[in-house]
Amino acid sequence: MLNKNNLIIKNFCAKGGIRPELNGIFIEPKRTTATDSFILMSVSKPKANITDYPKVPDKPTPLENFKPFILPATDAEIILKTLPKKPTLPILENAVIYKTTPEMAEIGITDLQSNQTITPRVIQGEYPAYQDIMVERGSFTEIKVNPELLQKISKFFTQFLDKETFKGLIMKVPKEPDKPIRFYAKKDGQTAEALLMPLKS
Numbered sequence: 669m670l671n672k673n674n675l676i677i678k679n680f681c682a683k684g685g686i687r688p689e690l691n692g693i694f695i696e697p698k699r700t701t702a703t704d705s706f707i708l709m710s711v712s713k714p715k716a717n718i719t720d721y722p723k724v725p726d727k728p729t730p731l732e733n734f735k736p737f738i739l740p741a742t743d744a745e746i747i748l749k750t751l752p753k754k755p756t757l758p759i760l761e762n763a764v765i766y767k768t769t770p771e772m773a774e775i776g777i778t779d780l781q782s783n784q785t786i787t788p789r790v791i792q793g794e795y796p797a798y799q800d801i802m803v804e805r806g807s808f809t810e811i812k813v814n815p816e817l818l819q820k821i822s823k824f825f826t827q828f829l830d831k832e833t834f835k836g837l838i839m840k841v842p843k844e845p846d847k848p849i850r851f852y853a854k855k856d857g858q859t860a861e862a863l864l865m866p867l868k869s
Contacts, residue, residue: 701798
């Protein structure tokens, strides 16, 4: 099954370029993954039980195991817009996969009143072997932060560091998890600093 969280990662797909396999979401039975080669985003499958999904007339049982495929980001957008916004049952917030072939996938959506099937052509190519990159190695300091505040800081630095003078944003993560994360940047003789306090566990 695929829910909004599995599909919204389309925003992390590449746009054009010489590697078409990066222009889509890698759909696997247990997760979806997207990358533009700079950012890698992966989301696990919904916790909902696929056997609870309602039977749709003239459609096969939704697949739980299937050969992974690359869903074009444009088709992920179509599926996102088609998912019921406030369904009568939480399970209906998901799209299901009915069929996959090397050329296409058949993805279904229902709100119990109507059924829709989307049959995108899958992107041909071999998706990067991202699994090894995802393995945590080395030592880390784990700091829990408010993502809205992180976004607010990020938005400021995006405006502060214009593309012409961009020299990067420095981020310092303390070894103590109760100390703030620090951000530093310079532009035209000006410096900007930001501190983001951690959330209490």
